Amino acid sequence: MAILGFVVSEFNRDITYQMELLGKEHAQFLNAEVASVLYVPGVYDMPLAVRKLLRRDDIDAVVTIGTVIQGDTGHDEIVAQHAARKLMDLSLEFDKPVTLGISGPKMSRADAHKRVDYAKRAVEAAVKLVTRLEGD
Numbered sequence: 001m002a003i004l005g006f007v008v009s010e011f012n013r014d015i016t017y018q019m020e021l022l023g024k025e026h027a028q029f030l031n032a033e034v035a036s037v038l039y040v041p042g043v044y045d046m047p048l049a050v051r052k053l054l055r056r057d058d059i060d061a062v063v064t065i066g067t068v069i070q071g072d073t074g075h076d077e078i079v080a081q082h083a084a085r086k087l088m089d090l091s092l093e094f095d096k097p098v099t100l101g102i103s104g105p106k107m108s109r110a111d112a113h114k115r116v117d118y119a120k121r122a123v124e125a126a127v128k129l130v131t132r133l134e135g136d
Contacts (some may be wrong), residue, residue, distance in 0.1 A: 006051035009066030023119035068104030
């Protein structure tokens, strides 16, 4: 059984709440346990919380849940790109999966609502990676 940690963005909480519920439901369906959920202000703030969970021996993988909606500037692209890069770096540093359940950038609020299933995809990727990497 995969033991997961979730890091959930509070920004756009109306959307990330739905994503979190879907992610937890899918984890249960896949017979995985969500051992810890950490909430952060936004996607940009995720790496520190992810690092904290990756340090725990009882966490096999971390699932990130968030959404980055386009504004009037290119800020959404910067946030999404830098967060994704740092999350990938942490995965490699700790030798544990960190999956990207973050929708965006260049996305409207309506598009974000349509993509709440990204959380399920991230949970599924985490469980698959834990299972496939266990033998190594």
